[in-house]
Amino acid sequence: MQIKSVLRKELLAARKLVSEEKRMELSFKTAEALFSTDEFKRADSVFCYINKKEEVYTRGIVSYAILCGKKVAAPMCRGGEMIFKYINDENDLEKGVFSVYEPKSYCTGAEVSPDTVCITPALCYNRQGYRIGYGKGYYDRFFEKNACVKIGLCFEENIIDFNPSEGDKAVDIIVTDKGVYRIKKPDTIRINENSE
Numbered sequence: 001m002q003i004k005s006v007l008r009k010e011l012l013a014a015r016k017l018v019s020e021e022k023r024m025e026l027s028f029k030t031a032e033a034l035f036s037t038d039e040f041k042r043a044d045s046v047f048c049y050i051n052k053k054e055e056v057y058t059r060g061i062v063s064y065a066i067l068c069g070k071k072v073a074a075p076m077c078r079g080g081e082m083i084f085k086y087i088n089d090e091n092d093l094e095k096g097v098f099s100v101y102e103p104k105s106y107c108t109g110a111e112v113s114p115d116t117v118c119i120t121p122a123l124c125y126n127r128q129g130y131r132i133g134y135g136k137g138y139y140d141r142f143f144e145k146n147a148c149v150k151i152g153l154c155f156e157e158n159i160i161d162f163n164p165s166e167g168d169k170a171v172d173i174i175v176t177d178k179g180v181y182r183i184k185k186p187d188t189i190r191i192n193e194n195s196e
Contacts, residue, residue, distance in 0.1 A: 004132050004162060005135075007124065007132055007162055008132055011124055012123065015054040015158075023054070023056075023057065027177075029177035030056050030154075030176055030177045031057075031061050031064070033177070033178075033179055033180050034119070034153070034175045035064065036180070037175070039149045039151065040117055042115065043070060043115055043116065043117040043149070044071060045070060045071040045110065045112075045113070045116045046065040046071070046073070046117045046119065047072075047074075047116060047117065047118040047148070048061055048062050048065070048072060048073075048074060048118075048119040049074065049100075049119060049120070049121045050074050050100060050101040051121070052100060056121070056155065058119065062087070063089075063090075066089065071086055072087055073110035074101070074102060074103050075102065076096060076097070076102035076103055077096075077097050077136075077138055080141075081141065082139065082141070083109060083110075084109070085103035085107035085108060085110055087103050112146045112147070112148050113147075114147045114148060114149075115148075115149065116148040117148070117151055118142075118148045120139055120150055120151060120152045120153070120171055122153075122154055122158075123158065124154060125152050125159055125171070125174050126160060126161055126162050126164070127181070128164070128170060128183065129152065129171045129172065129183035130164035130169075131168070131170075131171065137167075139169070140167060150169070150171040150172045151171060151172065151173045151174075151175055152173070152174045152175070153174075153175055154174065155177055156176040156178040158176075159174065159176065159181075171183065
């Protein structure tokens with residue numbers, strides 16, 4: 001098992017070595033796998049991050065979801081919290097915190113429901129659905145307060161064995177360039193929990 005902080009540094013360095021051509025090829029396969037899921041097909045609303053350069057490319061996912069008539073929302077981070085706002089197309093985005101594209105100020109706040117699909121970024125996942133993100137905890141705090149279908153995107157090579165931290169929230173499904181993994185697990189990891 002590897003320590004999350006060490007893994008985070010290694011993964012950030014490693015993904016910079018992936019060519020743009022390879023990243024787009026793997027991203028296309030990942031998106032196709034996502035579109036095949038029943039959860040995506042039946043979702044009225046899709047919450048989706050706008051990718052940074054080295055992440056799984058999501059702009060095509062956003063465009064396709066809008067084309068399918070779904071309400072699409074993108075995240076923005078303020079004061080330690082993450083909220084989602086509806087967007088109609090890429091013209092509703094601007095570069096914001098952490099140089100990530102986010103909804104413009106005029107966009108309206110999105111409503112989450114249990115059927116909302118929330119597409120979640122990560123540097124990697126383990127097979128129990130836990131993720132290593134950027135260490136700020138925005139998604140963990142969002143999932144603590146909002147019930148939705150949590151779908152993690154990553155490339156197959158970024159499914160790695162590691163121990164989650166206390167309070168980490170697992171996704172329900174992981175989608176990669178190789179397919180779809182449905183997770184059966186407790187929702188939140190608890191460290192040193194007393195057994196009865």
